[in-house]
Amino acid sequence: MFSNLFNFASPQAFYPVAGRMISWFGWSAALLGVAGLYIAFFVAPTDATQGESYRIIFIHVPAAWMSMFLYLVMAGWAGLGLVLNTRLSGMMASALAPTGAMFTVVALVTGLLWGKPTWGTYWVWDARLTSELFLLFLYLGFMALKEAIDDPQRADRAGAILALVGVVNIPIIYFSVQWWNTLHQGASVSLTRAPSMAATMLAGMLVMALAAWMYSIAVSLARVRAIIVAREQDAAWVRSGTR
């Protein structure tokens, strides 16, 4: 069984599998996105204190979760590549970085637009906001570093070290609202206690988060295919067009 599983660690074997999965995850993302938006605007009630501006959280929170989670997955793949020296691992890490950076930008921008009506300011240098901005720089640094090194194997190794060192920033983002006195509020949803919001609001947020997951998987698979083709362009299976 495991020998079968490891077969997919070869870019050649993974390429068609990824291709078949893209549309499945893409359509799941689209359907969940529509359902999530419907709940966000037509089911969830107006917030008692924030009014309608709170509806920004239906994208802000899933995007912020995704920005942190994708970093962990990216660092995980990068670390796996460092240890096992598998080619596909570095490609997976590279495929996740732009999407992670995109969700970080979305989390930051929607945060600005939520902060202005709610706090009266677009930006403060508090621990949560600053560490999330630092996350964006980590993603961009990872991408720039890999881009700057011509030899793909060396690029993978250097990128992996940067990604792994940067992992320390994730718990800092997540726990910043507990460790420091931040303007950013504490978690409204946690695994250890009941959420502090209406059930329909929570449902909308979770459906949107699920949509963000499906979207991330779909675009990462599409990107890893593009990376495979670019890196393996001299390999016989790519040149012969059998892909």
Added chain:
Amino acid sequence: MGQERDTVNWGGVSEFIAMGGYGAFVWGSYGVTALCIGVEVWLLARGKANP
């Protein structure tokens, strides 16, 4: 046309667009997100591995 359901939160289209006075912030947020997703999907559809 869905009037019955829409009235749960909104009295009409103009109320929906106004978002209780926060329209610019709410639609700005959703617009930026849609733009980011659109650009990413467009680049990938063109077969680009990097932005």
